[in-house]
Amino acid sequence: MAFFSDLGEHVAVLRGLLGADIAADALPGIMAALDDDAIVEIISGASNLIRAAEKVRIVASGVAAARSTREHGHGGLAQKRGHNSLAALIQDLTGATRADAVKHVRLGESLLAGMGAALDDGAGESTDAAPAGSLDAEVAAEPWHAPLGRALLAGTISSAQHDVILRGLGEPPTVDDPDASRHIADVWSLAAEQLAAEAGERTVEELAKAARTVRDRLDPEGAGRRFDERFERRSFRLGTDSDGIRRASIAFDDVGGAWMDAILDSALRPRRGGPRFIDPAEKERAEQLVADPRTNEQLAYDLVLDVLRAGALAEEKTVFGTRQAGIRVLITADDREAHADGRPAIGLLEESQTSVPASLAAQHACDTGGVECTIDRDGNPLRLGREHRLYTAKQRLTLALRDGGCRWRGCDRPPSYCEAHHIDHFVADHGRTDVDRGILLCRYHHMQLHHGGWRITRDGLGDFVLHPPPGRGDPLTLAPRLTLRYAWAGIDPPPRRFLPAA
Numbered sequence: 001m002a003f004f005s006d007l008g009e010h011v012a013v014l015r016g017l018l019g020a021d022i023a024a025d026a027l028p029g030i031m032a033a034l035d036d037d038a039i040v041e042i043i044s045g046a047s048n049l050i051r052a053a054e055k056v057r058i059v060a061s062g063v064a065a066a067r068s069t070r071e072h073g074h075g076g077l078a079q080k081r082g083h084n085s086l087a088a089l090i091q092d093l094t095g096a097t098r099a100d101a102v103k104h105v106r107l108g109e110s111l112l113a114g115m116g117a118a119l120d121d122g123a124g125e126s127t128d129a130a131p132a133g134s135l136d137a138e139v140a141a142e143p144w145h146a147p148l149g150r151a152l153l154a155g156t157i158s159s160a161q162h163d164v165i166l167r168g169l170g171e172p173p174t175v176d177d178p179d180a181s182r183h184i185a186d187v188w189s190l191a192a193e194q195l196a197a198e199a200g201e202r203t204v205e206e207l208a209k210a211a212r213t214v215r216d217r218l219d220p221e222g223a224g225r226r227f228d229e230r231f232e233r234r235s236f237r238l239g240t241d242s243d244g245i246r247r248a249s250i251a252f253d254d255v256g257g258a259w260m261d262a263i264l265d266s267a268l269r270p271r272r273g274g275p276r277f278i279d280p281a282e283k284e285r286a287e288q289l290v291a292d293p294r295t296n297e298q299l300a301y302d303l304v305l306d307v308l309r310a311g312a313l314a315e316e317k318t319v320f321g322t323r324q325a326g327i328r329v330l331i332t333a334d335d336r337e338a339h340a341d342g343r344p345a346i347g348l349l350e351e352s353q354t355s356v357p358a359s360l361a362a363q364h365a366c367d368t369g370g371v372e373c374t375i376d377r378d379g380n381p382l383r384l385g386r387e388h389r390l391y392t393a394k395q396r397l398t399l400a401l402r403d404g405g406c407r408w409r410g411c412d413r414p415p416s417y418c419e420a421h422h423i424d425h426f427v428a429d430h431g432r433t434d435v436d437r438g439i440l441l442c443r444y445h446h447m448q449l450h451h452g453g454w455r456i457t458r459d460g461l462g463d464f465v466l467h468p469p470p471g472r473g474d475p476l477t478l479a480p481r482l483t484l485r486y487a488w489a490g491i492d493p494p495p496r497r498f499l500p501a502a
């Protein structure tokens with residue numbers, strides 16, 4: 001349908017419901033008298049109008065962006081109007097937030113690039129137009145996000161949906177080989193098209209999450225890199241504000257964040273509309289929590305402090321109520337095999353469905369064991385395998401006795417901070433859940449091992465040997481704690497001064 005008749009139709013719907021040429025200040029009175037159906041129709045009609053107008057504004061923003069680039073200097077469209085960037089001009093014109101203005105520019109640029117529009121510099125306003133013929137067929141090829149622009153113009157996705165798909169999929173990885181590069185762009189384009197097709201029945205949040213997951217699946221290597229970057233940025237800072245209140249600022253890595261979510265969730269679930277409890281004791285506990293006069297923030301604070309105080313020795317039930325906090329990682333057999341072969345692969349955190357490197361799934365399986373489930377392509381579970389490879393509490397005691405803590409060279413973390421690493425590869429044969437094949441590593445070193453491509457081997461009951469990734473030095477023998485060696489074996493031979501006096 002032609003653009004303006006489309007727009008006219010949306011206006012006509014509203015006019016039909018509200019009456020022709022009413023005064024704006026009469027709107028509340030008129031609508032208060034309408035029935036529910038009419039109100040819903042008005043909301044939907046007004047939204048259609050907004051979407052149509054927004055399209056116009058986005059396209060105009062894209063054109064303005066091409067005329068406001070850095071190369072235009074003071075002669076740029078935004079710059080001539082006294083703004084150092086187009087986003088600043090748009091913010092000024094619309095009264096929108098900075099983030100919304102930036103989003104507008106981003107969408108406009110994407111849309112124009114996608115439409116292959118001739119981005120000439122505006123008749124007469126500037127002289128540095130691109131020389132004719134500079135766009136050869138290769139460069140003029142449609143960018144991967146073109147389907148999103150088309151869907152936006154066709155009205156099948158909203159600008160918010162366009163934006164989360166665009167940002168969620170992100171720029172495809174760059175490669176030198178032009179064939180490979182074209183192939184990657186095709187795959188990204190297909191993903192954009194499929195996500196856009198889902199938009200009708202998905203929330204913006206769900207699309208955003210799905211787009212990120214699709215990207216990580218298409219580019220597991222990049223997923224690993226992004227995971228690393230977030231891990232590197234982890235931080236905990238404690239300070240005192242001007243009122244003398246101690247304040248903390250924490251940046252979580254993916255796993256730490258998932259742990260925090262799990263801990264808070266398991267304790268605050270009844271407050272957050274979690275499942276209804278059937279067990280009377282649980283039900284009572286849930287009711288008490290709902291009636292608790294503390295705010296959610298205060299409850300969360302008290303809980304975090306309880307956990308810190310109780311530390312590793314806490315009885316989970318006293319801290320977490322009924323469900324013990326923890327995280328579960330999902331990984332497909334294909335990804336697991338790819339990971340075992342050293343190829344990039346990813347898994348998913350069960351609760352939030354964010355993707356994580358396969359190495360995390362391997363690390364997690366070491367420590368908590370796992371269960372195999374056969375699932376058909378539609379996600380129907382067919383068969384649940386048995387749980388496997390979890391060191392029992394007794395076995396962990398034995399490991400603690402033998403290792404005394406993290407066995408990584410130079411690390412002094414005690415056993416209570418350690419996870420049990422299974423040195424046999426995380427593959428379908430499960431390896432033996434045998435104390436001889438396990439070794440204690442602190443969380444940090446366990447992650448470093450799985451994620452950084454390190455390996456620990458052992459020949460029979462010989463030494464544990466740590467193999468760095470290729471090119472990172474020679475294998476190291478991992479000695480148990482020195483104090484333990486003395487405790488078990490004494491000093492051999494005993495030095496002179498320990499000999500009983502003759």
Ligand SMILES: [Zn+2]
Binds near residue numbers: 362367
């Ligand atoms: Zn491990």
Ligand SMILES: [Zn+2]
Binds near residue numbers: 406408413444
């Ligand atoms: Zn360690």
